[in-house]
Amino acid sequence: MAILSIRKLTKSFGGLTAVANLNMELKKGELVGLIGPNGAGKTTVFNLLTGIYQPSSGSIILEANGEKKELQGQKPYNICKAGIARTFQNIRLFDDLTVLDNVRIAMHQNINYGLISGLFHLPSYKREEKRILEECMELLRITKLDSKADELAKNLPYGEQRHLEIARALAAKPIILLLDEPAAGMNPAETVQLTELIQWIRKKFDLTILLIEHDMSLVMKICERIYVLDYGLLIAEGTPEEIKSNERVIKAYLGEDVSNAGD
Amino acid sequence: MKNLTQKLAPWRKWLFIIITFVLVQLLVQVGIINDYLQATIATICINIILAVSLNLITGFTGQFSLGHAGFMSIGAYVCGLTLLRMPTIWGYLASIVMGALLAAVVGFVVGLPTLRLRGDYLAIATLGMSEIIRIIFINLEITNGAAGLSGIPRFTNWVFLYIFTVGTVLLISNFLKSTHGRACISIREDEIAAEAMGINSTRYKVTAFTIGSLCAGIAGVLYAAYFYYLNPNTFGFLKSIDVLVIVVLGGMGSLSGSVLAAILLAIISTILQDFSDLRMIIYALLLVIIMIFRPQGLMGSKEISMKVFRNLGGLWPARKGEK
Numbered sequence: 001m002a003i004l005s006i007r008k009l010t011k012s013f014g015g016l017t018a019v020a021n022l023n024m025e026l027k028k029g030e031l032v033g034l035i036g037p038n039g040a041g042k043t044t045v046f047n048l049l050t051g052i053y054q055p056s057s058g059s060i061i062l063e064a065n066g067e068k069k070e071l072q073g074q075k076p077y078n079i080c081k082a083g084i085a086r087t088f089q090n091i092r093l094f095d096d097l098t099v100l101d102n103v104r105i106a107m108h109q110n111i112n113y114g115l116i117s118g119l120f121h122l123p124s125y126k127r128e129e130k131r132i133l134e135e136c137m138e139l140l141r142i143t144k145l146d147s148k149a150d151e152l153a154k155n156l157p158y159g160e161q162r163h164l165e166i167a168r169a170l171a172a173k174p175i176i177l178l179l180d181e182p183a184a185g186m187n188p189a190e191t192v193q194l195t196e197l198i199q200w201i202r203k204k205f206d207l208t209i210l211l212i213e214h215d216m217s218l219v220m221k222i223c224e225r226i227y228v229l230d231y232g233l234l235i236a237e238g239t240p241e242e243i244k245s246n247e248r249v250i251k252a253y254l255g256e257d258v259s260n261a262g263d
Numbered sequence: 264m265k266n267l268t269q270k271l272a273p274w275r276k277w278l279f280i281i282i283t284f285v286l287v288q289l290l291v292q293v294g295i296i297n298d299y300l301q302a303t304i305a306t307i308c309i310n311i312i313l314a315v316s317l318n319l320i321t322g323f324t325g326q327f328s329l330g331h332a333g334f335m336s337i338g339a340y341v342c343g344l345t346l347l348r349m350p351t352i353w354g355y356l357a358s359i360v361m362g363a364l365l366a367a368v369v370g371f372v373v374g375l376p377t378l379r380l381r382g383d384y385l386a387i388a389t390l391g392m393s394e395i396i397r398i399i400f401i402n403l404e405i406t407n408g409a410a411g412l413s414g415i416p417r418f419t420n421w422v423f424l425y426i427f428t429v430g431t432v433l434l435i436s437n438f439l440k441s442t443h444g445r446a447c448i449s450i451r452e453d454e455i456a457a458e459a460m461g462i463n464s465t466r467y468k469v470t471a472f473t474i475g476s477l478c479a480g481i482a483g484v485l486y487a488a489y490f491y492y493l494n495p496n497t498f499g500f501l502k503s504i505d506v507l508v509i510v511v512l513g514g515m516g517s518l519s520g521s522v523l524a525a526i527l528l529a530i531i532s533t534i535l536q537d538f539s540d541l542r543m544i545i546y547a548l549l550l551v552i553i554m555i556f557r558p559q560g561l562m563g564s565k566e567i568s569m570k571v572f573r574n575l576g577g578l579w580p581a582r583k584g585e586k
C-alpha cells in the first residue's frame with residue numbers, strides 16, 4: 001500500500017523547470033533513495049513535499065491511518081502535523097537556542113496545554129513539560145547528544161548538527177521522514193555511525209524514509225529502492241542493483257564528473 | 264543538596280518580590296521617597312511594562328514594531344475618559360480591563376493582515392497605525408483635541424504599579440518558557456524551519472503581538488491615572504523609539520535586560536535633570552558609548568537568575584553542603 005503518492009508533480013521557477021512531471025510512490029516502512037547530480041531538483045522535491053514551495057501542478061497524496069489527504073497547497077505546519085518531517089541540506093537549526101530547545105520546539109504539535117496554562121504554569125503545563133522533557137532527552141540519547149543538551153546548537157561540530165537535525169525532525173513524530181543529504185560533510189567513520197542511526201530509528205519509530213544522498217556507498221547499502229533525477233526528470237527507478245547498471249544513470253553521473261573536473 | 268537549592272529557587276524569587284514591595288512601601292510612608300522620586304518610580308514601572316512587552320514582540324519573536332506608544336495611548340485615553348466621568352476605584356479597575364482589551368483588539372486587527380507577510384511590514388503598519396491613532400485623538404472632540412485631557416484623578420499608586428509590573432514580567436517570562444513562547448522564539452531564529460517543524464508562524468506572531476499590545480494598553484492606563492494629564496503628542500513616534508531604546512540597550516531577548524535598562528535610563532535622566540540644555544546630548548552620547556562597548560545590549564540575550572543572588576551570597580562563607 002502506498003503511504004505517499006506523488007503524481008505528475010511539476011515546479012517551474014520562471015523559465016526553469018526544476019521538477020517535471022514527477023511520479024513517485026513510497027510504501028509504508030520503505031527506505032527509498034532519491035539521487036541525481038547537483039541541481040537535478042532533489043531538494044526542490046522535498047520543498048514541494050513539505051509545503052515550502054507550492055507546486056506548479058500535480059498532486060501529493062498521503063494515505064495514513066485509513067485517511068487520504070491531499071498535501072499540495074497545504075501550509076508546511078499542516079503537512080508536519082499530517083506526519084511528514086524533514087532535515088535540511090543546508091542545516092537550518094535554531095542556532096542561538098540550546099540543543100534541548102531545538103528538539104523541544106519540534107514537539108509543539110504533540111503538547112497538550114493551552115495558552116492560559118502556559119502563562120500561569122498550571123498543573124497541565126507542568127505535567128506536559130515533564131513528559132516532553134523526558135521524550136526529548138530520549139531522542140537526544142538516541143542521537144548521542146544528551147550530554148550536550150544545554151549547549152547552543154551553533155556551537156556543535158558539524159556532524160552533531162546533522163544529528164540534531166534528525167533528532168528535531170523525530171520530535172515532530174513523523175510517519176514519513178525526509179533526509180536531505182544527512183551525510184554531507186561527514187568523514188567515513190561518521191557516515192558509518194549515521195548509517196546505523198538511520199537504520200535504527202527506522203525500526204524503532206516505524207518510519208518510512210526518503211533519503212537524498214550523494215554518498216553512493218551509503219545509498220546503495222541502505223536503500224531498498226532508488227529514484228534518479230536529472231534536470232528535473234525522473235530518469236530511472238529500481239533496486240540499487242538495477243540503478244548501478246542503468247545506462248542513463250551512469251551517463252548522468254559521468255556528465256557531472258566531467259563538469260566537476262572542469263571546476 | 265542540589266535538589267534542595269532548586270526547590271528553594273522559586274521561593275527565593277517570591278521573597279525577593281515581597282521584600283522589594285514592602286521596602287519601597289515603607290520608604291514612601293516614612294517620607295524618604297518623596298513625590299519626585301515616586302514619579303520616577305512610576306515612570307520606571309511603566310517603562311518596564313512597555314519594554315518587556317515590546318521585547319516579547321521584537322526581541323523574542325523577531326517582529327519589528329514601531330507603534331508601541333500607539334497602544335499605550337489607547338489605554339491612556341480609555342482611562343482618562345472613564346475616570347473623568349467615573350472617578351472611582353471601580354472606574355479605574357474598569358479602565359484597566361477596557362484599556363488592555365481595546366489595545367489588544369487593535370493589536371490583533373493590525374497584526375493579523377501584516378504578520379502573515381514575511382518581512383518588516385509590521386514596522387510600517389504599526390508606525391502608520393500609531394500616527395493615525397494620534398491624529399484621531401487630536402481631532403476628536405471627546406478627547407479634547409491637541410489640548411488633551413487634564414485633571415484625571417490619580418488612582419495609580421505603588422501597589423498597582425508594582426502588581427502590574429511584576430505581573431507583566433512574570434507572565435511574559437512564563438509564556439516564554441511554554442511551548443507557545445518557544446514557538447515565538449523559533450520564528451525569530453528561522454521561520455522556515457519553524458513552520459517545517461509544525462509551528463503556525465502567523466498564529467504565534469499574532470499571539471505575541473496581541474499580548475504585547477495588551478500590556479502596552481495597561482501601561483497607558485497606569486500612566487493616565489498617575490500623571491493627571493494626557494496629550495496626544497505624548498504618544499508620538501519618539502515615545503515608541505524611547506521604548507525601543509530600552510529594549511535594545513537591555514538586550515533583545517532578555518527580560519531582565521529590559522528591566523535593568525528601564526531603571527538605568529531613569530536614573531541617568533534623573534541625574535541629568537540639572538544639565539538642562541545639554542541633557543539630551545549627554546543622554547544620546549551615553550547611549551552611543553554603551554552601544555559601542557556592548558553592541559548586544561547590557562544583557563545580550565541572557566537573563567539574570569537567582570544564581571546572581573546566590574553568588575553574591577558567596578561573599579559570606581558557604582553554607583554546609585552547598586557547592
Ligand SMILES: Nc1ncnc2c1ncn2[C@@H]1O[C@H](COP(=O)(O)OP(=O)(O)O)[C@@H](O)[C@H]1O
Pocket residue numbers: 013016018036037038039040041042043044045
Ligand atoms: N527558489 C528557487 N528559485 C529559483 N530557482 C531555484 C529555486 N530553488 C531551486 N532552484 C533551481 O532548481 C534547480 C534544482 O535545485 P535543487 O532542487 O536544489 O537541486 P538538488 O537538490 O538536486 O541539488 C536548480 O537549478 C536550482 O537553481
Ligand SMILES: [Mg+2]
Pocket residue numbers: 042043044089
Ligand atoms: Mg539539494
